[in-house]
Amino acid sequence: MQRFWCSSCSKTFQNDYIYTSWEHQVKTMMVDFLSQGLSTDEISKKSGWPIRRVNKIILSLELDKG
Numbered sequence: 378m379q380r381f382w383c384s385s386c387s388k389t390f391q392n393d394y395i396y397t398s399w400e401h402q403v404k405t406m407m408v409d410f411l412s413q414g415l416s417t418d419e420i421s422k423k424s425g426w427p428i429r430r431v432n433k434i435i436l437s438l439e440l441d442k443g
């Protein structure tokens with residue numbers, strides 16, 4: 378089975394569908410924005426996502442951490 382390793386979130390995926398999914402790409406982008414120390418407002422402007430969506434993605438990242 379092929380494995381995919383993501384350098385952004387340091388996770389290994391056995392499924393290329395999960396690795397390349399839009400949701401994963403969005404989360405990877407969000408981790409990148411947060412690592413740059415951007416505020417929710419700045420992330421919204423940079424990405425074009427509404428603040429409400431930005432908050433939702435950040436929340437889902439925190440849930441991922443467990």
Ligand SMILES: [Zn+2]
Pocket residue numbers: 383384385386387388401405
């Ligand atoms: Zn990743």
